Amino acid sequence: MMRMALVLCCLLLAATLARAAFYQLPPQPPQNRYGDLLLDRVSSAAGQKPVFFSHFTHRLRDTCRVCHFELGFAMKQGETEITEEANREGMYCGACHDGLMAFGHNKGHCDRCHTGDAQIDMETFGQIRQQLPPSPWGNGIDWSRTLDAGLIAPRYSLYHPEEQPMGYDKRLELSANWSMVPPAVFDHKSHGRWLDCNNCHPDVFNIRKKTTAHFEMRYILEGKFCGYCHGKVALPLDDCNTCHPGIKMR
Amino acid sequence: MKTPTLPVLISLVLTLTTPAWAAPQKPPAELQQLLADCSAAASLPAEQLPQLAERLQVWQQKLEQEAGPAAKLWRFRLNQCRGFVDYRLKTEQPKSKQ
Numbered sequence: 001m002m003r004m005a006l007v008l009c010c011l012l013l014a015a016t017l018a019r020a021a022f023y024q025l026p027p028q029p030p031q032n033r034y035g036d037l038l039l040d041r042v043s044s045a046a047g048q049k050p051v052f053f054s055h056f057t058h059r060l061r062d063t064c065r066v067c068h069f070e071l072g073f074a075m076k077q078g079e080t081e082i083t084e085e086a087n088r089e090g091m092y093c094g095a096c097h098d099g100l101m102a103f104g105h106n107k108g109h110c111d112r113c114h115t116g117d118a119q120i121d122m123e124t125f126g127q128i129r130q131q132l133p134p135s136p137w138g139n140g141i142d143w144s145r146t147l148d149a150g151l152i153a154p155r156y157s158l159y160h161p162e163e164q165p166m167g168y169d170k171r172l173e174l175s176a177n178w179s180m181v182p183p184a185v186f187d188h189k190s191h192g193r194w195l196d197c198n199n200c201h202p203d204v205f206n207i208r209k210k211t212t213a214h215f216e217m218r219y220i221l222e223g224k225f226c227g228y229c230h231g232k233v234a235l236p237l238d239d240c241n242t243c244h245p246g247i248k249m250r
Numbered sequence: 251m252k253t254p255t256l257p258v259l260i261s262l263v264l265t266l267t268t269p270a271w272a273a274p275q276k277p278p279a280e281l282q283q284l285l286a287d288c289s290a291a292a293s294l295p296a297e298q299l300p301q302l303a304e305r306l307q308v309w310q311q312k313l314e315q316e317a318g319p320a321a322k323l324w325r326f327r328l329n330q331c332r333g334f335v336d337y338r339l340k341t342e343q344p345k346s347k348q
Contacts, residue, residue, distance in 0.1 A: 069327065069330060070327070071323070072322070072323040072326040072327065074326075083319070085319065086319035086322075086323075089275060089318075089319050089320065090275065091319040091320060091322075091323050092319070092323075157289070160286065160289065163289055166290075166292050166293045168292065168293075196289075196292075196330075197291070197292040197334055198291070198330040198331060198333060198334035199330075201333075201334055201337050201338075202333055202334065202336070202337035203333065206337065207341065208337070208340055208341045
């Protein structure tokens with residue numbers, strides 16, 4: 001009897017360790033800082049402070065597609081060389097920060113972006129967050145519900161306002177590796193409202209080459225597949241239930 | 251009453267010397283059409299994809315020689331689009347053959 005209890009304890013310990021090893025979720029920053037970036041590809045080298053960028057404030061106005069497709073910002077930080085020259089020519093940040101649509105890229109405004117390190121002030125953040133559906137994760141805002149309710153209307157296209165997300169609504173059910181974990185559900189429609197197809201295909205999800213069998217949590221936690229956005233900017237991975245609706249969250 | 255000439259002069263000099271804000275450079279009409287087609291690449295019928303891929307290749311080659319932020323940005327969009335079109339061509343080919 002004693003021996004069986006010992007074996008059971010060992011098994012439980014092993015399972016806990018295995019789970020911890022596979023699903024070590026990264027610590028989350030404070031809600032007002034979730035999705036913040038400090039961009040320093042060329043700033044410091046040019047004698048300027050790095051640029052603070054808040055996904056939170058920008059996604060209120062624009063979908064991911066506007067910046068990560070139309071304006072040419074690569075999804076990976078540091079891959080795009082954003083220069084002052086380009087901004088002044090109306091590219092990258094300068095496409096909106098022109099002094100008309102948003103504050104301009106001219107003297108007097110430099111330190112609004114070249115802060116070195118900063119965060120959105122808590123008062124503004126709190127005011128915005130209070131008006132939007134809450135979530136325990138990320139910025140503390142349920143962005144899908146926010147969009148559904150029409151509380152924000154981020155632009156899908158900066159240059160062609162008539163463009164609308166394509167109505168591709170295929171839902172994929174992906175079986176989990178572990179038998180006790182219910183399948184993950186991927187909804188194209190909810191992603192298509194924010195993104196262009198080419199944001200994910202083929203670079204992040206090359207189904208033909210890699211097949212869906214490789215969409216494992218260990219890779220996702222390494223920043224691959226869903227982890228490309230989820231965990232950094234989009235809904236963090238702590239929220240198991242949104243992707244695995246069968247999981248009962250405590 | 252004394253005219254505040256110095257501030258007026260400074261303002262004038264600043265106004266004249268500060269570079270005007272440049273509007274984003276517009277792509278040539280043909281490229282603009284191609285970029286618009288790229289935006290709709292996901293819903294384009296499969297039989298039109300090879301033609302789009304050809305047009306993309308032509309413009310990718312043209313823009314390879316060009317420098318400057320605008321060309322860099324257009325290249326980025328064309329590369330993204332090309333990747334997706336090639337992906338669709340590869341993934342949808344077996345279905346049409348069946």
